[in-house]
Amino acid sequence: MDPMLTITDVSRRSGVASSALRFYEERGLIASERAGSGHRRYHRSILRRIAFIIFAQRIGLTLEEIGAELAKLPADRVPSRRDWSQLSGEWATRIDERIAELQRLRSGLTECIGCGCLSIDRCGLANPADVAGRKGPGPRYWLG
Amino acid sequence: MDPMLTITDVSRRSGVASSALRFYEERGLIASERAGSGHRRYHRSILRRIAFIIFAQRIGLTLEEIGAELAKLPADRVPSRRDWSQLSGEWATRIDERIAELQRLRSGLTECIGCGCLSIDRCGLANPADVAGRKGPGPRYWLG
């Protein structure tokens, strides 16, 4: 009762490569126990955790951010539905902002690119205000 | 008449770093002439081209894709408004798809994470169908 899963089991059921699972563990996003052999064994609840990670990635969070969210889960027990839903509280806002930006970009497709306003100085589209700052390489001035 | 811009002029007016401008040129996204000294000189129309690049990046296109779009512009003259607006034809669809996915993810926040359905096997949210294939590293199975 409570059969543990091998890394291949988890990989197959989640669609996440074994190498990625090891990587997530290294980054502290997931945990595993070990069989006597040294092989990883996962609790079934890992699948939900992984689904959450994938979900959060689709929304646009980095692994670091996801890790911070996951750290808020109770450590002493398997997270409940309530635990999970509390995590995603701020996300709705984040998604809404991104949707709003895309809609703004979308209307700019017809209005802005065709007209003279896509000229950097005046066009609000080329310089959206709500972009989260990015670290590292990239055109940070405009994109972040 | 028709004063050419230096790389610093263009950088300052576009917000794109000089190093990035050289990089874009290397990738064939923009072009420059050279002063006798070997220094780059840009035509004013470069600013619109750069705005277009930034815009396309916000939508989510890679530089390679943007380069392919830009290649469709007429080479023999400065692109007209019409030229520019024709490029962005397919983009609306692309934006709409991404918006739809985000909206799906958004409703899943309340419905899906809280309930038992975020269990990989059954939840459509964790495995959206409309994701464009990514090359290179990354969880391609789920995310692409």
Add this chain to the structure above:
DNA sequence: CTACAAGTTCAAGTTAACTTGAAGTCAAGC
């Protein structure tokens, strides 16, 4: 008992989109 598949660690490679650094040239003000 012997294959061979599956697991392990650790170091190094990959991709995108740039940035940074080194080493040298050019231009403008005093």
Add this chain to the structure above:
DNA sequence: GCTTGACTTCAAGTTAACTTGAACTTGTAG
């Protein structure tokens, strides 16, 4: 004429999120 800042090229470094490869060990089916 000299200093300072802008510019050049070319090679190498950066970040995220993994993957790949090497070298070994374990588990399992026949």
